[in-house]
Amino acid sequence: MTSARQIFRIVVVAIWLLSGHVQAQTERPIYHFAPIHGWANDPNGLIQYNGQYHLFYQFYDGGWTLKDGRFKDPLVWGPMHWGHAVSKDLVHWHGLPVALSPDKMIDHSEVQGMIFSGSVVFDRNNSSGLGTKENPPLVAIYTLADTFGPGSGQRQAIAYSLDGGTTWTKYAKNPVLPYNNTETFRDPQVFWFGRNIGWVMTIACGDHVCFYNSPNLRHWTHVGDFGQAEVGIGTPWECPDLFPLKVVRNGKTETKWILIVSVRHGAPSGSFGTRYFVGDFDGKTFTNLARPTDVKWLDYGSDFYAAKTWTPQGRSVQHRLLLGWMANWEYAKTMPASAYRGEMTVPRELTLQFDQTGYYLEQRPARSVLAAIEHHRITVKSAGITGTHIFKTSTAQEIDVGFLAKQTAPAVTVNLFDTGSKHVTLKFDASTSEILVDRRGYDGYQFSTDKGPYRIPVTPVRGHIRLQILLDRDSFEIFVNGGRQTFSALVFPAKPTFASVTVGPS
Missing domain, CATH: 2.60.120.560 (Exo-inulinase; domain 1)
Structure with missing residues (x-):
């Protein structure tokens, strides 16, 4: 040779990162986030606020008996809540009380207002009127999901916090977007685009994403769609995330928009996965800069799904921090577990690059x-x-x-x-x-x-x-x-x- x-x-x-209670549980990951107990899946409401990274996530810890007398297993998917943790360094996490709980639970099979995935924004100018000029609110925008009752389906709702995200109050006039007869109408991601557009919502609508605009987070207007021509691989779409990144192309700096979606079929690992598009966005219309057949995957592994990015405290578009759920729905409910089931990937720093093959994302472990x-x-x-x-x-x-x-x-x-x-x-x-x-x-x-x-x-x-x-x-x-x-x-x-x-x- x-x-x-x-x-x-x-x-x-x-790596020696954690100590005390968590380290004593030898089956727990050392530097990947996992709940102390219960079930966890999609990361939600990622926001950097007042010097802390907030991580909300799909959470269920059981805690009641079904009508037939059986106790609901807390280590499998159940009526969804939003768990909540904060960190200053993305390594050491401090758990906070459950942020949001279902509206009404009779038993595991009869639930109104489950708290599905969504996002959190800082309403700096109190456009929602849910806070004050002196104390503008954090606002959570999320999907309400029902298993029974009139209008059962998926609707969009909001809640607000006036104490930095520790406690939350649901908006009295929910939902802010009613059920639209789409089977998968969920996972809203919201951000402020600018005065002329206001707030933008990107939401999964079956085999594509829909865009909505709002001046106040309470009243929304449908303004566009993207994806019907791009499907090719993987439907339905879930957990969209849309954000800008700067990139150097031919010596000049420009800004492009990244749209991330998770799909249930067709990923490189054979089933669930997460793909992305690079394009232009004007607040209403997303234009893909690649051919519809040019599929870009965010990760090639079997355990990467529902990836979301942190909304930065400033308006930086140089990079973005990303987190994914480290599991696969093919076997998520049967993975070995004792106190908890479900964890996140390591936080990753995203940057946009360009070469002779076109635009692509680079991911590195967070600094x-x-x-x-x-x-x-x-x-x-x-x-x-x-x-x-x-x-x-x-x-x-x-x-x-x-x-x-x-x-x-x-x-x-x-x-x-x-x-x-x-x-x-x-x-x-x-x-x-x-x-x-x-x-x-x-x-x-x-x-x-x-x-x-x-x-x-x-x-x-x-x-x-x-x-x-x-x-x-x-x-x-x-x-x-x-x-x-x-x-x-x-x-x-x-x-x-x-x-x-x-x-x-x-």
Whole structure:
């Protein structure tokens, strides 16, 4: 084998992030958000406000007996509430009381006003009239979902907070948007566009998104739609997110709009996934700058869905922070669980880039997360090495691998959650320029029949490929070449593991 010029580097970063109660629960992730107890899915209402990152999320913790006498399992999806947590660094989270609860619950099968996904805005000028000039409100815009009663369906409602988001009051004249006879009319995302347009709502409407405008968050007018010509892969659409980002193109800085939607079919992993569009938006109309057949995926893994971005405290359009639900509806209700079920990805910093292939998003672990682990970094560099190299791993760390992307170069195989004979395997296929991810052989709790192999298409940078791999107790996330492609997946190892890297035949 030949590899005299091969540059091979491995960075192992040990992470000690949490302490006390959370750390004592050995099954919990170390630096991925998860509730202390109960069920969690989609992130909601992400907003940066008064120096804190607010994370609301779909939450259910049981707590009542059904009419037939059975106790409702608190670790599966149920009548949705909004859980709430805050953080100053996106690493250490402080739980707050449940923000919003269903309007009326008879039992698990008969619920009015479940609190589905939505967003939170700071109504700086008190356009809603729900606060005062001196104390403008935070306003939550969310979907009300019913299982019974007149007008059952999905409607849009608002609630407001005058104490920074700790307590919430539902608007007395809800809903602000009635049921529109669309099966999936939900997940409103709202932002202030400007004085001439006012507030913009982007909402899932079956196989597309709808746009609404409002001067006051209470009265909404339908102004446009996007997506009917773009469907191709994956319906229905859910959890839309629309925001601007600056990008340098041919030496000039311009602003483009990113529309993220989650889809229930057709993703690279075979089922649920999240795609995005890059385009122009004037407050009413979104124009896709790519061909309808050009599908861009935000993540190639099996466990990345309902991704949303934080509304920044200022009006920065240089980057955006993103968070996704780390699970898959194919098996979310059957994953191993004790006190809780459901967690989020690591927060990611999004930037928009442009090259000869067009516009694309890059995702990197949030700088605050990397800063938290900076002082626990162990670096090993080597050139032209061969054979297998084993690295003892802790419960959470980073592995950074770089290698040549040539068919003549020795194969590079990375084994994660390795017990010696069983592991998750990452391998580069030079013939197709893809990373193959295979979790079929790991030694742990079997929660899904779909374990790969999955494929990540990669574009070498000056002939090299870099894999930045973040490990936690029950997951791994891969950032390829600075985050041009990403991959997120869950695993539940049954015993302590290590990582190994093999250069040459494995």
